Amino acid sequence: MSEDLRTDPALDEAGVAAAVEAVEPPAHGSITLIIPTFNEAGNIRELLRRLRSSIPAHLPCEVLFVDDSTDDTPEVIEKAAADCPFPVAVLHRERAVGGLGGAVVEGVKRAASDWVVVMDADLQHPPQLVPELVGEGERTGAELVVASRYISGGSRAGLAGGYRIAVSRGATWLTKGLFPRALRGISDPMSGFFALRRSVITPEALRPLGYKILLELAVRCRPAKVAEVPFVFQDRFAGESKSTAKEGLRFLSHLAALRTATGPARMIGFGLIGLSGFVPNLAALWLLTGAGMHYLPAEILANQAGVLWNFVLIEALLFRDRRRHRHWADRLGRFALLANADLLLRIPLIAVLVDRFGMAVLPATALALVTTFVLRFAATEALVYLPSSRYAAVQPSRTERKIPCDVPSGAGEGGGPPCSPSGR
Incomplete structure (x- = not known):
């Protein structure tokens, strides 16, 4: 060349x-x-x-x-x-x-x-x-x-x-x-x-x-x-x-x-992060109910601690390469909306488990969180973070x-241009 x-x-x-x-x-x-x-x-x-x-x-x-x-x-x-x-x-x-x-x-x-x-x-x-x-x-x-x-x-x-x-x-x-x-x-x-x-x-x-x-x-x-x-x-x-x-x-x-990097692996990671979110969620619930608050409004308030915890970890660990297409506040708002929307399903389920089956509040909450897991994962990936193929176009x-740099004439024959934009 x-x-x-x-x-x-x-x-x-x-x-x-x-x-x-x-x-x-x-x-x-x-x-x-x-x-x-x-x-x-x-x-x-x-x-x-x-x-x-x-x-x-x-x-x-x-x-x-x-x-x-x-x-x-x-x-x-x-x-x-x-x-x-x-x-x-x-x-x-x-x-x-x-x-x-x-x-x-x-x-x-x-x-x-x-x-x-x-x-x-x-x-x-x-x-x-x-x-x-x-x-x-x-x-x-x-x-x-x-x-x-x-x-x-x-x-x-x-x-x-x-x-x-x-x-x-x-x-x-x-x-x-x-x-x-x-x-x-x-x-x-x-x-x-x-x-x-x-x-x-x-x-x-x-x-x-x-x-x-x-x-x-x-x-x-x-x-x-x-x-x-x-x-x-x-x-x-x-x-x-x-x-x-x-x-x-x-x-x-x-x-x-x-x-x-794969869908099943992300789901597992999402689940593990969700499990870790039990800690702030249940801790806040314990504090609120211990202070005399009825368990239903306490559920709503305690859920926000788990939402914030999960959002921070998901951003850092699961969807790092899908964040630039939306402002962080937009992503947080969508994530929080989805996380709280499942309360429409979760709170009636908790009420049934507590009032009809006599379960304690904490295990009933844990069981309800598990049952809504798959739906929350699918909605989060689809509505908060765009698929990788669409993100790839936004670099x-x-x-x-x-x-x-100066090199002797003819040096490096067979090697190809050091600064060529081509990959091959």
């Missing part, structure tokens, strides 16, 4: 996509190395130096930095790339949609190679393993090759402190417990260093949130065969870790979204700045 196609900003997306379709298929074993960055200027020169010494001259490889930085990282990349024997490019995103995982997906959309390799920029992932990851995939026929800290020869030495080690191990156990089939054969689902065949990935199916993109790809793309290569997790070369409590919460939200706008 000509150098002009890689760097000419005057080409529109349709023109570039057509040109990409016209070129020959990528060379066997060609690589797009995707490196998401956020304020990693201090690591770039050393990273590219090690990549230069690690990637064999015969291996078709291009490097794409997808950058969300607020510092001068893009400029540092542009200068450091001048000495690289392979194409290097930067895609700078004005909005960091999806976090690090979203950055990787943006890079995947532009990859035209056989393999996509994902690694961090902080040198905790050893660059010399890039050819080995792809080589293992070619030798074994695997579609996904994971660099693992938890197999023989691997180590998590670069995780500073017992707290981070405990969190990493706990997250690993949790994810493998939640997704036993999708993560079969993956000992380190928290790894951010892996190679995946581009043909396996459907970017439109991905809904990343935060930095655990391997989990997203493994669960949604389901590669048929997985292999692993051991690696020693290194100390960060420069800068500070991006792991924060906020990222931890995003990780938990991401787990919930993945686990409830957040973004402004991207592409910074082409």
Whole structure:
């Protein structure tokens, strides 16, 4: 492919996509190395130096930095790339949609190679393993090759402190417990260093949130065969870790979204959230009836505590990706209307259970909540949160700045344009 196609900003997306379709298929074993960055200027020169010494001259490889930085990282990349024997490019995103995982997906959309390799920029992932990851995939026929800290020869030495080690191990156990089939054969689902065949990935199916993109790809793309290569997790070369409590919460939200991606799973999640709503509902009912209020008006007031509790959890855990089509107040109003509307059915049922069958108020309430569960779930999904197919057409706008880097003439043949908008 000509150098002009890689760097000419005057080409529109349709023109570039057509040109990409016209070129020959990528060379066997060609690589797009995707490196998401956020304020990693201090690591770039050393990273590219090690990549230069690690990637064999015969291996078709291009490097794409997808950058969300607020510092001068893009400029540092542009200068450091001048000495690289392979194409290097930067895609700078004005909005960091999806976090690090979203950055990787943006890079995947532009990859035209056989393999996509994902690694961090902080040198905790050893660059010399890039050819080995792809080589293992070619030798074994695997579609996904994971660099693992938890197999023989691997180590998590670069995780500073017992707290981070405990969190990493706990997250690993949790994810493998939640997704036993999708993560079969993956000992380190928290790894951010892996190679995946581009043909396996459907970017439109991905809904990343935060930095655990391997989990997203493994669960949604389901590669048929997985292999692993051991690696020693290194100390960060420069800068500070991006792991924060906020990222931890995003990780938990991401787990919930993945686990409830199907209708039956969402119904189960809805039921579990509804069960947890018994606590504020029944607690409020106990307080109100204990204060002397008749159980029927107490039911109405206590129901609001459960409604608010359920709404917060459903928003965060079940329908995170279906919230932008309505204002939160509109969603809350609709949810509360539906939740209280079932009182028209539930209160007469409770009255029958209490007055005719002699049940106590609390068990009668619990039984009535269970009987109206399916109806409430169906109405909530249909009337409060639109189906995913309709939401998919409403994507957040973004402004991207592409910074082409100088590369030697003819470098990276067979690899495809680093900043091409085409996914193949």
